[in-house]
Amino acid sequence: MRTSSVARFVHCSGRAPPASDSYGPWSDTVCRIFGTIAATATRRELDAVSARQRHGGPDAHRVITGRGWSLGAGRLAVTDPAGGAQPYRLDTAPGIAVVLNGEIYNHRDLRRRLAGRGHVFPDSCDGSVLPALYAEHGADFARHLEGMFAVAVIDLRATPRLVLATDDYGMKSVYLHTTRAGGVYFASELSALLAFSRVPAGIRPEALDELLSTKVCLGSRTALRGIRSLPPGTTAVADADGTGLRLRRRRPAAPSPAPGGLRPALRREVRRLARADVPVCALTSGGLDSGLVTALAAERARERGERLHSFHLTYRGTWPAAEDAFARSVAARSGTVHHTVRLDPADFAELLPRTVWHLGQPNADPITLSTYALFRAVRQEGFTVALTGDGADELFAGYARVGAALRAPAGDGWVQPYIDSLAAVPAPLRRVLYTPEYRAFLAERGSVTDRMADRLRGAGEDRLDVIGGFETSQRMPAYHLRRLDHLSMAWAVETRMPFLQPSVGAFARTLPGWARTGKKALRGAAGELLPPEVLARPKQPFTLPVTHMLAPGRPLMELARMMLAPERMRAGGRLDPLRVTGLLDRQGRTPSAEAAMAIWTLLVNELWEQEIRALRPAPLRPAPVERPRVPVGVPA
Structure with a gap:
């Protein structure tokens, strides 16, 4: 099955998934989406776009087109694998077609409400409710969704209209290019977007400084000129008449915190997110956040007469700061079937180019290679959904740099040390490594760190709110969530994050600063669920030595x-x-x-x-660059 599906698309893009990656037989899971409005695209281009992100939507693919528009998806079927054909269309919502990348966790409640309005649904797939929801609420439909999502709607009831929407945290990416004539191209992955011949592929020279200064291009900017990602919690509208893309940030939903405190709220979210029509596991680093999610998911599995499977990645040999003993301790306390994935360091030089290719744009955190290898193991063991502890550090101020900034004296003296702590390469070494010409270029343009400092100094008086807002709206989507989305979907695995759900976020916002800082509230919620050695250990990033x-x-x-x-x-x-x-x-x-x-x-x-x-050949300088032959992620 794998060979035929890959072979069917190689001719479209000229590039296939890495030949030595064994994709195995597909089970059912999430999607990749793409399309255009007021822009030209050939069928060959649309097939090429689909091919380049086929790894994230292997179960089915379909493209529909009309005059001046197109809409497509590759499906990874998690909910109702037998149903849910994309694009979604309903007889009770004529003229509306929708594609979804992600999961809608409140789709059952929405289906009941919409059925009461006369809508009829052909299946129980979560995305099937979207045409009816859009028919009832128009571009405000996304305010009613709970989940992780990037949604695209083509509304053909008058002048064709494209509506795009992302979830409040930006858990699912959508990349955009807007033409001078007002047309829009979009796709779930940056490399797929470049399969449209009219989308530019020029590298922004300042992106290198941004990478060295902050480990990634923060916010919605990408490392390529003319390409951006749709910000979290944003709805964008474009019409086929070429009037351009209009973006509107939605006001985040403000649900009342669930009664009973943090543990009951997180327990409810873990149970809701653990529901799937495919196998579900948990990723266990050995730390507090993932340990708490693992313990609560294991509790649910026991009540159902099952045992949760947990996964932890470590490295062959003896390396400093290994966490596998802590992960085993969490697994033993929770009663999971535990999988220790041992990665051979000799494979790193081969794995890194593939990891970089799937990321779409550079991310300097060595955790990326570990993440890619871990999801490969999860998929090879037959799991399609993985629960993770991501988002807890941002909601509950778990990073050491945040604690240091909060302890700093009054004034804005905390700003520069905080910014420096984000760097992959310290400022003095950056200046040494850069050519004089590049230093002059950056001095003229202004550095990303200067812009960040100005933004943080002018953001408000409540330091915890200022830092928390920056971490959740700028850094987390670009640095953490893109990595999780792209590297899990490289192996057709859907990651679900219970901490990034409305009730948990609402609870965090009600806490006084002292209870949020250092994740004190989380430690209290973990209680007897986790071993004492895990509760007492300091935070340690899951990364590569x-x-x-x-x-x-x-x-x-x-x-x-x-x-x-x-x-x-x-x-x-x-x-x-x-x-x-x-x-x-x-x-x-x-x-x-x-x-x-x-x-x-x-x-x-x-x-x-x-x-x-x-x-796409697009050299930084006019002269062609002769490159030595090295192993690359996706061979031509």
Whole structure:
């Protein structure tokens, strides 16, 4: 089945999923969406777009088109696998077609309400309610949804109209390009969007500085010119007459906190999100957040006479800060069937290019490689839905940098240290690595850190609210949620995040600052559910021991030397070849965390730029760049 589905689409895009990745037989799960309004697209282009994000929608695909518009989806069937054909259309909502990437958790309540309005539904799929919901509420339909979603509607009842909507946290991405004539192209993945020939693929030169300064392009900007992502909690409307895209941020829903406190609220959300028509598991890092979700999901499984499966990723050999003992302790306390996935560091040089390709744009956190490998194991074991603890740090101020900023004296002296803590590469080292020309370019344009500082200083007096707003609206969607969405869907796995549900967020907003900071409320909610050693341990990111992986003779270091060779650095014009070589040599002599993180970030960026050039030749400079042959994520 895998071979035939991949082969059917290779001719469209010229690029297929990595040949050595074993995709296995598909079970049922979420989707990838794409389309156009007031813009030209050939059927071949639409097939190519579908092909490039086929890994996230393997069960079915369909495209519908009309004069000046198109709408398509590839389905990963989680709810009612036998039903739910996309695009969704209903006899009781004529002229409306909808595609959905995500899950609507309150679809049963919506179906009952809409049935009372006379709508008839052919199946119990969550997305089937969307045409009726749009027919009743128009562009305000998304205010009634609870879940993670990117939705696209084509309304043909008058002049064709495209309506796009994202959930309040931005758990599902949609990338956009708007033409000068007011047309719109969109897709769930950036590489898929580039299959439209009229979508540009020029790299923004300042994106390299943004990556080194904040580990990712924050907010809705991407690393490519003319391409952005739709912000969280946003509804966008465009008409076929070319009047352009109008964006409106929806006011977040403000449900009353569920009675009983945090644990009952989280228990209800875990139980709601654990409902699926396909196998569900939990990801267990060994920390507080994922441990609490695992314990509550295991509790539900026991009541149903089942045992929850939990997954933890570690590395072969002995490495510092390993967490597998804590994860096993959580699993033992919760009674799960525990899977310890042991990744061989010798495979990192092969896995990293694939990880970078699936991300769509660079993310400097080494956790990306671990995440990609973990979801591969989850899929290979037959699971389609995974519950995670993501979002807790943002809602309950769990990051050390947030605590440090809150403890700082009155005034705005906290701002610069907070910004510095976000960097992949410290500012002094960035300045050393950049060429004089690139430093001058950034000085003229203004740096991303200067813009962030101005924004944070002018955002308000309540420091916790200011930082929390930045973490949830700017950093979390771009840094965490895109990574989770893209790397889980690379393996056709849907991630569900109980912390990022309305009742939990509403509860967090009612807490006084002292109870939110450091996740004190979460520790109280965990109580006897987790082992004492897990409750007492300090926060530790689930990440890769990159300092020890980038050592002489290791495959990852050899890949770095190849990709960061002087001729490549000279061709880009932004990095000083001698300084980069010196950084590599220093790491070879005396490994350090700072040098390793800088090398990792530069390596990720160079791999990503190679993939972009392979997708669509668009050199940064007029002269062609000769590139050495290296393993890439998706061979041409």
